[in-house]
Amino acid sequence: MNFAPTPRTTSLRSPEKLxxxxxxxYDVLDAAHICHLGYVHDxxxxxxxxxxxxxxxxxxxxxxxxxxxxxxxxxxxxxxxxTVTIEDGIVFARSWFxxxxxxxxxxxxxxxxxxQDPDRRLQALAAMIDTLADGRxxxxxxxxxxxxxxxxxxxxxxxxxxxxxRRGGPNDDAEDLSLPHWAGHLPLATVAGEPVPDTGxxxxxxxxxx
Amino acid sequence: MNFAPTPRTTSLRSPEKLxxxxxxxYDVLDAAHICHLGYVHDxxxxxxxxxxxxxxxxxxxxxxxxxxxxxxxxxxxxxxxxTVTIEDGIVFARSWFxxxxxxxxxxxxxxxxxxQDPDRRLQALAAMIDTLADGRxxxxxxxxxxxxxxxxxxxxxxxxxxxxxRRGGPNDDAEDLSLPHWAGHLPLATVAGEPVPDTGxxxxxxxxxx
Numbered sequence: 001m002n003f004a005p006t007p008r009t010t011s012l013r014s015p016e017k018l019x020x021x022x023x024x025x026y027d028v029l030d031a032a033h034i035c036h037l038g039y040v041h042d043x044x045x046x047x048x049x050x051x052x053x054x055x056x057x058x059x060x061x062x063x064x065x066x067x068x069x070x071x072x073x074x075x076x077x078x079x080x081x082x083t084v085t086i087e088d089g090i091v092f093a094r095s096w097f098x099x100x101x102x103x104x105x106x107x108x109x110x111x112x113x114x115x116q117d118p119d120r121r122l123q124a125l126a127a128m129i130d131t132l133a134d135g136r137x138x139x140x141x142x143x144x145x146x147x148x149x150x151x152x153x154x155x156x157x158x159x160x161x162x163x164x165x166r167r168g169g170p171n172d173d174a175e176d177l178s179l180p181h182w183a184g185h186l187p188l189a190t191v192a193g194e195p196v197p198d199t200g201x202x203x204x205x206x207x208x209x210x
Numbered sequence: 211m212n213f214a215p216t217p218r219t220t221s222l223r224s225p226e227k228l229x230x231x232x233x234x235x236y237d238v239l240d241a242a243h244i245c246h247l248g249y250v251h252d253x254x255x256x257x258x259x260x261x262x263x264x265x266x267x268x269x270x271x272x273x274x275x276x277x278x279x280x281x282x283x284x285x286x287x288x289x290x291x292x293t294v295t296i297e298d299g300i301v302f303a304r305s306w307f308x309x310x311x312x313x314x315x316x317x318x319x320x321x322x323x324x325x326q327d328p329d330r331r332l333q334a335l336a337a338m339i340d341t342l343a344d345g346r347x348x349x350x351x352x353x354x355x356x357x358x359x360x361x362x363x364x365x366x367x368x369x370x371x372x373x374x375x376r377r378g379g380p381n382d383d384a385e386d387l388s389l390p391h392w393a394g395h396l397p398l399a400t401v402a403g404e405p406v407p408d409t410g411x412x413x414x415x416x417x418x419x420x
Contacts, residue, residue, distance in 0.1 A: 008254070011277075033300075034311060036246035036293055038257035044218070047248035047257050047293040049315055067221075083246055083257040087400070090243075090342050092419075095351040097361070099339055101244060105259050129309055132300050133396075140391045141305040151307070169408045181350045182416045186343075187403035190297070197394040198379045206392045209302075 008109045009162035019163045028104045028163060029054045029084055033131040037061060038081040041072065052082065053127035054158075059108060060115070060124035061154045070114070070152035077113035082156060089187045093170035094179040102185060105164045112154040121153045135208040218319045219372035229373045238314045238373060239264045239294055243341040247271060248291040251282065262292065263337035264368075269318060270325070270334035271364045280324070280362035287323035292316075292366060299397045303380035304389040312395060315374045322364040331363045345418040 003009070003020040011018055019025075029052075037050040052061045059082060063070045072078050089102035115121050126137040143151065169185050195205040213219070213230040221228055229235075239262075247260040262271045269292060273280045282288050299312035325331050336347040353361065379395050405415040 008256075034295065034297055034313075036248075036257050036295070038246075038248040038255035038291075040250050040253070040255050043250070044289045044319065045248035045250050045255055045291045046218075047246050047291045047317070049293065049295040049313065051311065079254045081248075081255045081257045083259065085244065085246070085259040087244060089403075092343070092346065093350065095353070095357070096335060096339050096347065097351075097353050097357040099342060099346075099350070101261065101342075103244075103259065107257070109254065125306060129306050132309060132311075133302070136302065136309075137306065140303065140309070141307075141386060141389055143305070143307050147305070147307040169406065172408075176351060177410065179351055182407070182419075183411050184405055184407040184415070186405050186419060188400055189403060190398055191401050193299075193397035193399060195394055195396050196379065197392070198382075200387065201393050205394070205396075209392075209396060 003159065003161045005162070006160050009107065009160055017164045017166055019165060020161070021163070024165065025106050025158075025161050025163045026054065028086060028106045029059070032084050032086055035061070035082045035084045038083065039072070039078050051128050051131070053124065053131045055124065055127050057158045059156045059158055060127060061112065061156070062125060062128055063152050063154070065150055065152045067152070070154065073112060073114050073152070073154055077111040078154075080110065080112045080156060082108045087188055088167070089185045091170050091185045092183055094172045094176040094181045094183050098170050098172050100166060100170070102166050102168070103164070107162050108156060108158055109160040110156050112156040115153040115155045121148065124153045124155070125151065133208045139206060139208070213369065213371045215372070216370050219317065219370055227374045227376055229375060230371070231373070234375065235316050235368075235371050235373045236264065238296060238316045239269070242294050242296055245271070245292045245294045248293065249282070249288050261338050261341070263334065263341045265334065265337050267368045269366045269368055270337060271322065271366070272335060272338055273362050273364070275360055275362045277362070280364065283322060283324050283362070283364055287321040288364075290320065290322045290366060292318045297398055298377070299395045301380050301395045302393055304382045304386040304391045304393050308380050308382050310376060310380070312376050312378070313374070317372050318366060318368055319370040320366050322366040325363040325365050331358065334363045334365070335361065343418045349416060349418070
């Protein structure tokens with residue numbers, strides 16, 4: 001299944017890196033848990049790192065009911081661009097020009113709306129907890145009514161979505177291949193360290209932590 | 211030295227996480243090499259992962275002269291929000307509500323302008339290469355006139371900047387401390403793997419690679 005390209009999801013350049021298949025997009029969205037949420041406030045752009053989770057063809061964000069992004073979504077929703085980027089490496093080419101970064105990036109555009117349905121809100125919040133560690137929502141206290149009242153949940157239908165992927169080594173120009181500079185790529189990965197227990201907590205972490 | 215807070219760099223919530231000191235902001239900016247660049251196009255937000263470098267009190271971005279963000283900067287510059295986020299860990303609280311992420315985040319607002327001065331452009335591009343690996347610009351081919359003509363460099367003066375930092379374990383409510391759930395935090399770090407040489411390149415990487 002593919003997303004239908006739109007003017008916002010097509011590129012004036014590097015169209016070869018652009019993809020529209022849901023499988024790749026959802027793999028990237030499910031591998032991260034922070035997106036950069038862009039919205040317009042007073043005519044100027046804001047980009048906020050934000051927790052999110054995907055449920056089927058929808059993306060959920062949460063925030064304080066008092067934050068600007070969520071306040072401005074109260075009535076008719078808010079136009080957003082949610083970008084999730086996973087950096088996979090650095091590409092060293094013989095020329096400055098062809099230096100690059102290996103990455104996977106999903107951009108989702110559309111109007112995010114406040115979720116009002118209590119069951120849906122709870123489901124979205126559970127998904128956000130489970131995005132941090134699979135199974136964690138069942139092993140922690142669900143929100144009280146007071147906490148829920150302070151929490152806004154935004155929903156974005158995943159309809160206008162593009163994926164960009166860059167992998168592998170440098171694409172140097174043929175005439176540069178004999179230059180004496182090292183070329184290749186340096187893989188990067190995010191790794192978890194040892195869990196640090198809170199005061200009064202046993203050292204042994206739950207099985208859903210690495 | 212501190213940045214002076216403005217309406218865009220103050221928060222309606224979590225003001226305790228906000229800081230304005232240049233030292234912290236520049237440490238974060240110098241530790242990463244991808245920012246999420248937000249701008250407004252046709253009234254809707256766009257968020258693009260973009261390479262950048264800092265020189266003194268200015269941030270530089272580069273892109274294709276044919277890309278939308280850079281095209282729209284041609285005349286009077288373009289309003290941007292450049293957000294750099296480094297994720298340091300995941301925070302597991304006893305309650306869903308207090309789950310969190312440890313991170314350092316810089317947000318810089320302002321009007322980015324195209325750099326016209328050839329020396330400044332070259333200096334900015336060199337800084338972007340050296341951001342990938344310190345000393346790399348001296349060990350790779352500088353751009354040709356043709357490559358320079360395809361490369362746009364944007365400059366953003368760092369004047370309206372905020373830093374948010376969250377560290378350490380969960381801030382659970384006192385009445386939750388006896389709940390039977392593991393609580394603590396999981397440190398995350400980005401690590402480099404073995405450099406992968408390009409075809410025809412010796413295995414031994416240059417000294418400036420990890």
